[in-house]
Amino acid sequence: MAYEGFDLTGKVAVITGGNSGIGLGFAKGVAAAGADVCIWGTNSDKNAAAEAELRAINPSATAMLCDVSNEEQVEECMAAAIERHGRLDACFPNAGVGTMNRGPFHEHSNEDWFGVIDVNLHGVFYTLRAATRQMVEQGEGGSLILTASGTAIQGAAKGQAYAATKGAMIAMMMGLSVEMARYKVTANAIIPGWIETAMTADAMAWDKFRDAVIPRIPMRRWGQPDDFGAIAVYLMSDASRWHTGDIIKIDGGFSIF
Numbered sequence: 001m002a003y004e005g006f007d008l009t010g011k012v013a014v015i016t017g018g019n020s021g022i023g024l025g026f027a028k029g030v031a032a033a034g035a036d037v038c039i040w041g042t043n044s045d046k047n048a049a050a051e052a053e054l055r056a057i058n059p060s061a062t063a064m065l066c067d068v069s070n071e072e073q074v075e076e077c078m079a080a081a082i083e084r085h086g087r088l089d090a091c092f093p094n095a096g097v098g099t100m101n102r103g104p105f106h107e108h109s110n111e112d113w114f115g116v117i118d119v120n121l122h123g124v125f126y127t128l129r130a131a132t133r134q135m136v137e138q139g140e141g142g143s144l145i146l147t148a149s150g151t152a153i154q155g156a157a158k159g160q161a162y163a164a165t166k167g168a169m170i171a172m173m174m175g176l177s178v179e180m181a182r183y184k185v186t187a188n189a190i191i192p193g194w195i196e197t198a199m200t201a202d203a204m205a206w207d208k209f210r211d212a213v214i215p216r217i218p219m220r221r222w223g224q225p226d227d228f229g230a231i232a233v234y235l236m237s238d239a240s241r242w243h244t245g246d247i248i249k250i251d252g253g254f255s256i257f
Helices: 021-032 044-055 071-085 110-138 160-183 198-204 207-216 225-236
Strands: 012-016 036-041 062-065 090-092 142-147 185-192 247-250
Touching (some): 012 021, 021 142, 036 044, 071 110, 110 185, 198 207
Parallel strands (some): 012 036, 012 090, 090 142, 142 185
16 A cells, blocks of 8 residues: 555645756656646746646646746746645745856856846745745645755856855755744755756767766766656655755765765
8 A cells, every 4th residue: 555645636736847857857746646736837838748748647737837037927827826726735946047158257247147046046036935925824834845956065167156046045945944834834955966858968968078977976877857756746745744944965876976
């Protein structure tokens, strides 16, 4: 018999950046465990494809066009998701963009900096503010699962804007884990390793990069989006109701080797 603590039937998750990559891995995992899933993305074709894939797992899945850097869109989409699904039990602020300028830091423009900050940090703030407002109003607890990055804890040249947002996300998570505990809302962050997604495709196609990184991964392979389904189910489920304020690395051992 399956462990009942992992049953997500009747629960609802909003997952930003959920139409591909790690976000879709989260979505497929929680949908398979019974959750209603609402994914947000900025590409209508990718949204439609991901929605069809998710509906094959759980027919209740929905997809919405949303640019999380736009406060008004976030508020409208969160309201629409709650109206459609009736409640909110988990929020995965996963949408993000990579470094805008791969040149030296001293040549980065304001646009390079704010282009990353607006999505990866302001977007997370808008999303979590709307989610926690609903969770507090419901009075039944909830789960906040943030997608951070190894750049938050390891130096990465020429990617300071991206690293700054991911470090800030971890700090935000820790503050939320303390403040929201009184409402039975947990907050945790995931640090992925090198995952084979559209964002990392160029790097992984570069022989020099691949030959340098793979030997540093004890599992000797790139991560896959499906590697994140189980942690999503656990952190959204009642099984993790006393697990909060944690930074969980899913990286094949990369960060310790």
